[in-house]
Amino acid sequence: MDAERPGTDLVRVRTGMYHDSVSLMRVSRAAAGLPGVEVAVVAMATGLNLGIAAGLGFALPAAGPADLLVALRAADADAAERAAAEVDGLLAGLAAARVAGPAGAAEPPRTVRAAVRAAGGAATLALVSVPGRYAFAEAMDAVEAGLSVMVFSDDVPVEREVLLKRRAAEHGVLVMGPDCGTAVVGGTGLGFANVLRPGPVGIVAASGTGAQQVACLLDLAGAGVGHILGVGGRDLSAEVGGLSTLRALDALDADPATELIVLVSKPPDPRVADAVRKAADRLATPVVTAFLGRASGRGPGDLTSAAEDVLRALGAEVPGWPSWSAAGPRVPGPGRAADSGPAPDHAAGDGGDRAAAGRARRLHGIYAGGTLCAEAALVAGTGDFTDYGDDAYTRGRAHPMIDPAFRLEALAAVPPGDAVLLDVVLGHGADPDPAGRLAPAVAAAVARGVPVTVALVGSSGDPQGLAAQAGALCAAGADVFVSNALAARHAAGLTGGPR
Amino acid sequence: MxxxxxxxxxxxxxxxxxxxxxxxxxxxxxxxxxxxRPPLPGTEDDLARVLADPRRAAANARAVDRLTSARPLLTGVRPAREVLDLPPGTFLHAGPPIGWERASGPMRGALVGAVLLEGLAGDAAGAQELLAAGRVRLEPCHRHRAVGPMAGVVSPSMWMFEVRDAEHGGIAHCSLNEGLGKVLRYGAYGPEVIGRLRWMGEVLGPALAAALELTGPLDLRSLIAQALQMGDELHNRNRAATSLLIRELAPALVEAAGRHAAEVLRFAGGNDHFFLNAGMAACKVSADAARDVPGSTLVVAMARNGTDFGVQVSGLGDRWFTGPAGVPDGLYLGAYGPADANPDIGDSTITETAGLGGFAMAAAPAIVRFVGGDVADATAATRSMYEITLAEHPAYRIPGLGFRGTPVGVDVTLVARTGLLPTVNTGIAGRVAGTGQVGAGLVSPPAAAFTAALAALAREAPIG
Incomplete structure (x- = not known):
């Protein structure tokens, strides 16, 4: 649209080629980093992605969701062609990896139904993460084959969720999801899952990051978790009626290795909550319910207090939760040393040291985890909280735990004098080095006078390394807490908000 | 729990x-x-509706079980006028319904030939006039429990194989095969074509009928199973099946056909596709056993009339869902080339409907070059059909795949989900009426036929 615009546009449509959005974002990122390349969009030609490319000024041919779009803007035609060839190579690499498959099979199955047959009776579970409007078919294949299924996909219509769960009941299997981000089944982490020491606790979670917070705190306190059965964020709504929650409670009750059940959820529908409580009371296994914001016992109704309730029920000691405060005085300006993190500081929880430096005007909660976001908003009692893992932000693109782009933009937009609270979630499925990706933006924020507090949800066994991630964030100038509630209280203290 | x-x-x-x-x-x-990969464009809501239909799983299990448990027996050979409820002045044709106006060259040629055979006109011009005036009523073979290869034109004096399903009690018919080259089913209607058809009515049909009286019913399920293990896929290669059929019939033919025995045996043995029509009737009677199961998404007929490709689905009665017929990709006879080819035509896709033909390509390495590609392509073609089918045939097995059953029972929902279309082997008719066969190859059905059927299933699925 701008004749003066420098550079050369190259747009190609590959018909009949499909790769998932995360794989394609990796290709886009690699292409954008090539010499002479200014903009790179490598994506399925969905309406959303076509809109993005058109908004970037590319002239686009007709294409549909089954076509793959390559749109490159480079310094000159040579650079564009070189980049296009590089993209072709990367796409061929994806295709080769897919065709080879994990077992080296020549022709990979095209549906869950065919995959069940190809697995020859060995399959125990299906993990479905295709775009939400297509997820029903794949999940139904699993249920009809007598397999439990985790539906990671979001954006699945609620009536299809209900149907799927009713059909699952007929087949004696469990539907985890839709929009189930986290599950651990017999030590296997599915979706976003932390590496947990095995043990007697079974978690039923209508909230993925809520379960991760509870499980990681238990793990850090030395208590083991055998299973996390996610049920999807809508399971305890009036429409769905807790179909999967009731089923998961029964299953954990029947599991001889599970001695204590924890039920984690955002505030459920009251009638469904009653039904679930009644069902929980009938179980032989004790159940601790953690409905966020509804204190069931003495705790303030946050996830940390729920984890502490669990520890007490197990007869275990409640430890002081680790935190790390940024080293040195908080002075605006570049050049902070970033080579090593400080040792855990068990006293950083009160936030009092910041108050002396002048109060922040406003608190911005920039979250990847929905329940963590809700919990932080509840605990902080002040500020603007955004859940970048919400459907509205993830339609047609990757979850912020995988791709931090949206959150980096939001962080960069916070004006000097305001404060930031954000979550970093570790574990399988998550970004392999989230602290590394966030650190420059955190350092920049701190440098322009924006204090940053991080809730770091991870276990000691997570592949990213809890201490290393904490160290990197701390070195960038953030205060880091393993408890989201403590982080929120600390950040609220910076603004002089409640607590 | x-x-x-x-x-x-x-x-x-x-x-x-x-x-x-x-x-x-x-x-x-x-x-x-x-x-x-994403499903065929625009199908996701229909898919969700149909996959949510509580009847579907059991309906499909029942329908495909009926398809694969059918036991087709060759029980007789009789004139069409005796066995088909053909109203006077009615001819049958291949594929979904079509009139003279939209009929392709080979379809028109075959209809002209049938008019001449029946003596309704003195020459081709007169026959065309009669047909253009709508004086002959045209109906699909499938509507009359029959199938016909290529143009599939059946007129009252033609003789038909009669196949009965000993398991479910159905019956189906198919015309007798005329051989290759200039033949009616490819749209030729010259004097040699009409002469051969008269001989088939006067000599071949009665001789086969008499021989079958002596042998009693022949088990086509068993014969097809053997032929698959001898390198036939039962659509474009029927050499083993033809040989097996002649082996069964020859002694009885000698006893029953007297002085005609030698010419009948010479005719049948000289045509590698002699069995095709009996096999098609066997497939038809099997697929018909799977019809009319409410909620089933199983395809019970795929057929082409030279203009449209149509499918029928078990849960949708006798409605046709169509899309434009494609031009096959293949090898050509003599100097013919793609420009001479007519769009896809014939009811012989009943073989693929029943798990044979293109679905059984891995069984027929001998003809893979003829239909394009090498043995690996044939194996890949069969393997990919397991993606869109509901079952593996319990009797029709492929030695090269470790005696795995052929993929059988196309499910409309799986076609939409995978975008994989049935692999069809086929002959290629010349586009100009009167030409005859010009080649053979592979053809892809139009996706629109399957998505239209899916949309109808979605409209009729119970809500909730």
């Missing part, structure tokens, strides 16, 4: 984001990855 997944060794089916599968690989958890 206990869940086995809480205690067993995990093995995960993964469909979707590669990063989630890689996280399992990092934990050394065995998995089977789905090579997932």
């Amino acid at each position: 206990s869940l086995p997944l809480l205690s067993g060794e995990p093995h995960v089916i993964t469909a979707g984001a590669a990063v989630l599968g890689e996280a399992l690989d990092a934990q050394a958890v065995p998995r089977t990855a789905v090579d997932w």
Whole structure:
């Protein structure tokens, strides 16, 4: 649209080629980093992605969701062609990896139904993460084959969720999801899952990051978790009626290795909550319910207090939760040393040291985890909280735990004098080095006078390394807490908000 | 309720984001990855409606069981006027319904030939006039429990194979095969074509009928199963099946046909496709056994009239869902080339409907070059059809795939989900009326026929 615009546009449509959005974002990122390349969009030609490319000024041919779009803007035609060839190579690499498959099979199955047959009776579970409007078919294949299924996909219509769960009941299997981000089944982490020491606790979670917070705190306190059965964020709504929650409670009750059940959820529908409580009371296994914001016992109704309730029920000691405060005085300006993190500081929880430096005007909660976001908003009692893992932000693109782009933009937009609270979630499925990706933006924020507090949800066994991630964030100038509630209280203290 | 997944060794089916599968690989958890792609454009809501139909799973299990448990027996050979309820002045044709106006060259040629055979006109011009005036009523073979290869034109004096299903009691018919080259089914209607058809009515039909009286019913299920193991796929290669059929019939023919025995045997033995029509009737009677199961998404007929490709679905009665017939991709006889080819034509796709033909390509390495490609392509073609079918045939097995049953029972929902269309082997008719066969090859059906059927299933699925 701008004749003066420098550079050369190259747009190609590959018909009949499909790769998932995360794989394609990796290709886009690699292409954008090539010499002479200014903009790179490598994506399925969905309406959303076509809109993005058109908004970037590319002239686009007709294409549909089954076509793959390559749109490159480079310094000159040579650079564009070189980049296009590089993209072709990367796409061929994806295709080769897919065709080879994990077992080296020549022709990979095209549906869950065919995959069940190809697995020859060995399959125990299906993990479905295709775009939400297509997820029903794949999940139904699993249920009809007598397999439990985790539906990671979001954006699945609620009536299809209900149907799927009713059909699952007929087949004696469990539907985890839709929009189930986290599950651990017999030590296997599915979706976003932390590496947990095995043990007697079974978690039923209508909230993925809520379960991760509870499980990681238990793990850090030395208590083991055998299973996390996610049920999807809508399971305890009036429409769905807790179909999967009731089923998961029964299953954990029947599991001889599970001695204590924890039920984690955002505030459920009251009638469904009653039904679930009644069902929980009938179980032989004790159940601790953690409905966020509804204190069931003495705790303030946050996830940390729920984890502490669990520890007490197990007869275990409640430890002081680790935190790390940024080293040195908080002075605006570049050049902070970033080579090593400080040792855990068990006293950083009160936030009092910041108050002396002048109060922040406003608190911005920039979250990847929905329940963590809700919990932080509840605990902080002040500020603007955004859940970048919400459907509205993830339609047609990757979850912020995988791709931090949206959150980096939001962080960069916070004006000097305001404060930031954000979550970093570790574990399988998550970004392999989230602290590394966030650190420059955190350092920049701190440098322009924006204090940053991080809730770091991870276990000691997570592949990213809890201490290393904490160290990197701390070195960038953030205060880091393993408890989201403590982080929120600390950040609220910076603004002089409640607590 | 206990869940086995809480205690067993995990093995995960993964469909979707590669990063989630890689996280399992990092934990050394065995998995089977789905090579997932979006469904055919615009089908996702119809798919959800149809997949949610509570009748579907049981309906499909029942329908495909009826298809694969059928026991077709060759029980007789009789004139069409005796066995088909043909109203006077009615001819049958291949594929979904079509009139003279939209009929292609070979369809018109075959109809002209049939008019001449029946003596309704003195010459081709007169026959065309009669047909253009609508004086002959045209109906699909499928409507009359019959099938016909290529143009599939059946007129009252033609003789038909009669096949009965000993399991479910159905009956189906197919005309007798005329051989290759200039033949009526490819749209030729010259004097040699009409002369051969008269001989078939006067000599071949009665001789075969008499021989079958002596042998009693022949088990076509068993014969097809043997032929598959001898390198036939039963659509474009019927050499083994023809030989087996002649072996069964020859002694009885000698006894029953007297002085005509030698010419009948010479005619049948000189035509590698002699069995095709009996096989098509066997497939038809099997597919018909699967009809009319409410809620079933199983395809019970795929057929072409030279203009449209149509499908019928078990749960949707006798409605046709059509799209434009494609031009086959293949090899050509003599100097013919793609410009001479007519769009896809014939009821012989009943073989693919019943799990043979293109679906059984892996059984027929001898003809893979003829239909394009090499043995690996044939194996891949058969393997890919397991993606869109409901079952593996219990009797029709492929030695080269470890005696795995052929993929059988096309499911409309699986076609829409995978975008994989049935692989069809076929002959190629000349586009100009009167030409005859110009080649043979592979053809893809139009996706629109399947998506239209899916939309109808969605409209009729119970809500909730």
